[in-house]
Amino acid sequence: MASVEIGPFPGGSAELRRAEEWLAETAQTELLRFTTAGSVDDGKSTLIGRLLYDSKGVYEDQLASVRKATRNLSTNGLDLSLLTDGLRAEREQGITIDVAYRYFATPKRKFIIADTPGHEQYTRNMATGASTANLAVILIDARYGVLPQSRRHAYIATLLGIPHLMVTVNKMDLVDYREQVFTAIREEFQQFARQLKARDVRYIPISALNGDNVVERGGNMPWYTGPTLLEHLETVPISEDRNLTDMRFPVQYVIRPNLDFRGFAGQIASGVIRRGDAITVLPSGRTSRVKSIVTYDGELEEAFAPMSVTVCLEDEIDISRGDMLVHTANQPHAGRRFEATVVWMNQKPLEAHRPYLLKQTTQTVRARVREIRHRVDIHTLGHQRASQLQLNEIGVVSVEAHRPLFFDAYRANRSTGGFILIDPITNETLGAGMIIGPDTWRPSGPVTPAERLARIGHRPFLVRLVNGDGELARRIERHLFDQGYLVHVIEEPRHFAQAIRTAFAAGLVSVVYGAAAGNAPDAVPANQTVTLDRAQFEDEAALISALMAALGSGPGGNVPLTDGAGI
Amino acid sequence: MTHLRALEAESIHIIREVAAEFQKPVLLYSIGKDSSVMVRLAQKAFYPGKIPFPFLHIDTTYKFQEMIEFRDRFCAEIGVELIVHTNTKAIEEGANPFRLGTQKCCALLKTRALLDALAEGGFDAAFGGARRDEEKSRAKERVYSFRDSFGQWDPKNQRPELWNLYNSRIDKGESIRVFPLSNWTELDVWHYIYLENIPIVPMYFAKPREMVVRGEQLITIEHNMPLRPGEKPELVMSRMRSLGCTYCTGAIRSEADTLPKIIEEMIQFRRSERENRVIDHDQEGSMELKKREGYF
Ligand SMILES: Nc1nc2c(ncn2[C@@H]2O[C@H](COP(=O)(O)OP(=O)(O)O)[C@@H](O)[C@H]2O)c(=O)[nH]1
Numbered sequence: 001m002a003s004v005e006i007g008p009f010p011g012g013s014a015e016l017r018r019a020e021e022w023l024a025e026t027a028q029t030e031l032l033r034f035t036t037a038g039s040v041d042d043g044k045s046t047l048i049g050r051l052l053y054d055s056k057g058v059y060e061d062q063l064a065s066v067r068k069a070t071r072n073l074s075t076n077g078l079d080l081s082l083l084t085d086g087l088r089a090e091r092e093q094g095i096t097i098d099v100a101y102r103y104f105a106t107p108k109r110k111f112i113i114a115d116t117p118g119h120e121q122y123t124r125n126m127a128t129g130a131s132t133a134n135l136a137v138i139l140i141d142a143r144y145g146v147l148p149q150s151r152r153h154a155y156i157a158t159l160l161g162i163p164h165l166m167v168t169v170n171k172m173d174l175v176d177y178r179e180q181v182f183t184a185i186r187e188e189f190q191q192f193a194r195q196l197k198a199r200d201v202r203y204i205p206i207s208a209l210n211g212d213n214v215v216e217r218g219g220n221m222p223w224y225t226g227p228t229l230l231e232h233l234e235t236v237p238i239s240e241d242r243n244l245t246d247m248r249f250p251v252q253y254v255i256r257p258n259l260d261f262r263g264f265a266g267q268i269a270s271g272v273i274r275r276g277d278a279i280t281v282l283p284s285g286r287t288s289r290v291k292s293i294v295t296y297d298g299e300l301e302e303a304f305a306p307m308s309v310t311v312c313l314e315d316e317i318d319i320s321r322g323d324m325l326v327h328t329a330n331q332p333h334a335g336r337r338f339e340a341t342v343v344w345m346n347q348k349p350l351e352a353h354r355p356y357l358l359k360q361t362t363q364t365v366r367a368r369v370r371e372i373r374h375r376v377d378i379h380t381l382g383h384q385r386a387s388q389l390q391l392n393e394i395g396v397v398s399v400e401a402h403r404p405l406f407f408d409a410y411r412a413n414r415s416t417g418g419f420i421l422i423d424p425i426t427n428e429t430l431g432a433g434m435i436i437g438p439d440t441w442r443p444s445g446p447v448t449p450a451e452r453l454a455r456i457g458h459r460p461f462l463v464r465l466v467n468g469d470g471e472l473a474r475r476i477e478r479h480l481f482d483q484g485y486l487v488h489v490i491e492e493p494r495h496f497a498q499a500i501r502t503a504f505a506a507g508l509v510s511v512v513y514g515a516a517a518g519n520a521p522d523a524v525p526a527n528q529t530v531t532l533d534r535a536q537f538e539d540e541a542a543l544i545s546a547l548m549a550a551l552g553s554g555p556g557g558n559v560p561l562t563d564g565a566g567i
Numbered sequence: 568m569t570h571l572r573a574l575e576a577e578s579i580h581i582i583r584e585v586a587a588e589f590q591k592p593v594l595l596y597s598i599g600k601d602s603s604v605m606v607r608l609a610q611k612a613f614y615p616g617k618i619p620f621p622f623l624h625i626d627t628t629y630k631f632q633e634m635i636e637f638r639d640r641f642c643a644e645i646g647v648e649l650i651v652h653t654n655t656k657a658i659e660e661g662a663n664p665f666r667l668g669t670q671k672c673c674a675l676l677k678t679r680a681l682l683d684a685l686a687e688g689g690f691d692a693a694f695g696g697a698r699r700d701e702e703k704s705r706a707k708e709r710v711y712s713f714r715d716s717f718g719q720w721d722p723k724n725q726r727p728e729l730w731n732l733y734n735s736r737i738d739k740g741e742s743i744r745v746f747p748l749s750n751w752t753e754l755d756v757w758h759y760i761y762l763e764n765i766p767i768v769p770m771y772f773a774k775p776r777e778m779v780v781r782g783e784q785l786i787t788i789e790h791n792m793p794l795r796p797g798e799k800p801e802l803v804m805s806r807m808r809s810l811g812c813t814y815c816t817g818a819i820r821s822e823a824d825t826l827p828k829i830i831e832e833m834i835q836f837r838r839s840e841r842e843n844r845v846i847d848h849d850q851e852g853s854m855e856l857k858k859r860e861g862y863f
Contacts, residue, residue: 019831026758031570098725100706101699103752110570112750124727131729239568253583257616265612267580267731296611307568308579310614321587345727359732362587420732427736429726 035129037153038139047208054215108234123392124345130160163241173207247271249325250361263310269415274302278328288315322363337439346430349388360419366402410434452507460504462529464517578747582612588735589692596622601696621648627676629812652684682718716740761826773806773821785818
């Protein structure tokens, strides 16, 4: 690429024709998003620099500063890795290690690279970059072959549903461009890829430094007959990757400029929607037909993912943000419980039973993890028992949402199968989840206190009623029962200690009166009992409100009744 | 689906998401080509309804007259509420780029003015037209860029962004800057303006203009810019590549007086657009610094 001086633009019709050619050429350009994964020094920066440089995605002034800074003179006298230098400086200073996005285009496609450097935050960053990617370039240093990190990168890429993996064996120049080196790496990787159920895995030998098989073929590896990396990026078929079967339209915004127009705006998550289609609205279950598909550029007969459109229905139905329009004949799962793989992205670990906010499509609901099924060892892919997921760990969990969600398995539908978890206090994004499916797992073994809690919705509790009789105890029982507590009166004060142990094991609220009320057995924790002396309260209402406060309907209570089954 | 339609769908999704999830969004309207594209996308997002949030223009009073005329005509035409905010106090105290230098001038007339206007309006989300391909420090910028209650950006404390699921949760006083054009390149913007026939300020098109030639930079002489010894304005066939304040916006020599010619020029020139901005060169990494303080 020749250096260009600032100067008068040589106007004229030849140039104009070029612009028009370019406009015609790029009229059909598709967008391809890819991530690059590799360990430090595998040559990621050099490769990206090479792609940007050879495809002329680099500005002259950026090149000039690279020329100035080039220390180790490689081909062309340029250290291409310096083009992506911004993040390297940060890495050295130990500041932000993050995802950087870079752009380049060829006449065939426009590319967005999600560049994820560093290894400390690797899982989190790579998952972020991978979430929208069509393809992952997985770099392997020809000298070292398949490393644990290479497996980890491939695993995360597949987990995040990237349909195409490009296993790129770099630094072939350092192994004398030998075919056997490449073949051995490919064979080893293939073993592993089968385990991952990766859909489309390709292998390519390159030298990012010299440019072999990156954009140009070069003469050093005549034994390789496949496409160059850029050719592959330009031609890998991606339009079939999108789910065009299951129409899902999460309502984002209701447009009501006047009484005659009521449109539901959103981005089609998957599938195709046509005028006249029979539609079911979730969660109401009401049905209607598509009256029109409205856009600023005119009405459409049909629209497909990922278009942003506005849909009008034939019937007046109450629909708001968070609802989903689907084809009546093809509906997603609807439910509060599902199993998902979670990538944890926060310093504070994931724990069961903590309150989280979950955002999926256009819904944000309260949710919690009921249980961590296992943690995935990202080096061996083995399953481990775990009570927490730490930052950058991955695990399979069962999730329970406060309201029903409409979802598909992530493998079938990236748009309706993905969710993020948010901390309701700090507002941080804590993790990302990929739904496996509705929670069909049936626990075995003895029922645990946590399971009881989840079912009953409150912890066990003892109410000791002093100076009160059985009548009052039963009125309290009624009151609590009507409030949703699982409660009973202990009528056998003689076997009090035995009775309370059983009641606590069963998870109940117990009311005891008479002589036994005076002492609490050791089995009862202090914060799970309250003593109420009838003589100290003016009336029964005062006594009951004191009881409710102790139970925790007020702030700081010990046994609040969680709403729903244990949320 | 072509890449521009994919980008368009993504941007519309972002704009609607903000309108749905925030109490009081505002669109930072800078009059430039990126703002023009952003406005078209907002029109598309809510069609046939109106854009449900106002526009905010931070007027440093050092803008080109042609920009202000364009702004008033354009906003009236599309029927949107326009808020114009100026740091009048600083202006009265004599703030100008010649006296203060560009850094300090920008801090007062742009950053401070912006933060004040956002606080005054109680805006919890502000759309900006910045793109990731503009500058190195923007490459890792989020679509939703979180700002603390002082309007400041902490690069270490940004939220991971996956899929198209944006986290809109903030506490009182905090806000989000939203960049719907994050994934657009300069060429995409021009291509889209061409395809969609989007009105832009005429200053983007080349014509003979009075300029001071200073080294490689062409500087306009509006607002009584002090000349250095030996400098005198000359007529130069030129155009603006990006628009800002008169003193800080360098022009480029160009014959491109139509959109295809501008696009043609871009394909050939390949210089990053901010190169012509005086301000970003002031200090190494200056953009990142300014962003931390609350600049866009
Ligand atoms: N011989 C050779 N060296 C390479 C190749 N690709 C990268 N390198 C060198 O490997 C080192 C690390 O490369 P870099 O791109 O910075 O790696 P990153 O850490 O993955 O971004 C640099 O010294 C590069 O010049 C290659 O294909 N062949």
